[in-house]
Amino acid sequence: MRLTGGSDRGRRLRAPRGAHTRPTAAKVREAIFNILGPPPDGSVLDLYAGTGALGLEALSRGARRAVFVERDHQALVVLRRNLRELGLEDRSSVVGAEVCAALRRLAARGERFSWVFLDPPYAKETEGVLAELCGGDLLTSCAVVIVEHDRRHQPSASIGGLFLTDRRHYGDTELSFFRSSDS
Numbered sequence: 021m022r023l024t025g026g027s028d029r030g031r032r033l034r035a036p037r038g039a040h041t042r043p044t045a046a047k048v049r050e051a052i053f054n055i056l057g058p059p060p061d062g063s064v065l066d067l068y069a070g071t072g073a074l075g076l077e078a079l080s081r082g083a084r085r086a087v088f089v090e091r092d093h094q095a096l097v098v099l100r101r102n103l104r105e106l107g108l109e110d111r112s113s114v115v116g117a118e119v120c121a122a123l124r125r126l127a128a129r130g131e132r133f134s135w136v137f138l139d140p141p142y143a144k145e146t147e148g149v150l151a152e153l154c155g156g157d158l159l160t161s162c163a164v165v166i167v168e169h170d171r172r173h174q175p176s177a178s179i180g181g182l183f184l185t186d187r188r189h190y191g192d193t194e195l196s197f198f199r200s201s202d203s
Contacts, residue, residue: 021046021073025053025081033102035071036094044139044168048190049077052137052166055188055197059083062134062160065126067119067149072099074137074166079108086112087131089122119145120152127156134160139168146175150198154180165198 021033044052052074059078063085066075075086086108090096096116103109115122119140136153140146146167153159165182167175171194177184179198186197 021071025050025077031080031106033071033073033076034098034105036092036098044073045190045193048168048193048195049073051188051190052195053077053081055186055195056135056164056166060134060160060162062132062163063087064135064137065089065133065158066137067122068139068141069099069114070095070139072102074139075112076102076106076108078135078137079111080106083135084111087115087126087133088112089115089117089119091116091118119149123149123152123156123158127158131158132160133158134163136163136165137168138165146173147179150175150179150182154182154200159200161200163200167196167198169194169196 021035059082064075064078064083066072066086066088069075069088069090072088075088079086088099090099100114103112138149171192175196181200182198184196185199188195
């Protein structure tokens with residue numbers, strides 16, 4: 021697996037062995053960043069980060085800072101190694117915790133994000149995490165939340181203060197783009 025754009029384009033990312041981590045396919049990552057355009061001035065949040073491919077892609081393309089949230093120990097080891105090998109440790113932080121607990125911790129620190137990548141392992145987690153994002157005052161006024169999910173498990177078009185603005189299909193993978201009602 022390689023980064024698809026930016027200053028680290030073509031650099032290889034490591035992935036943990038086994039089927040627990042499902043890195044976002046290169047064509048889907050490239051599509052996400054083609055849709056989003058240049059990175060915002062604010063920070064990016066990569067939830068259920070796994071290898072960190074989405075947050076690393078954002079950093080490679082010029083994002084100022086990225087926060088990665090992952091609870092699996094093996095994935096955390098690989099994620100930290102990817103950050104170190106790409107020389108991106110100074111522009112990132114890693115939170116080893118369950119996503120909703122990590123969101124509460126980030127909110128307590130006053131963190132705010134312009135882009136949020138969300139690829140939960142189970143569809144039932146999506147709406148709870150989106151509600152937590154809204155309730156925690158974690159999103160900037162121009163925030164975009166990108167949810168990667170199976171086509172058979174689409175999140176609602178409106179959750180908390182987030183509203184669906186676009187939906188794209190890539191095989192069985194679907195991307196749902198949400199914006200806050202403030203934007």
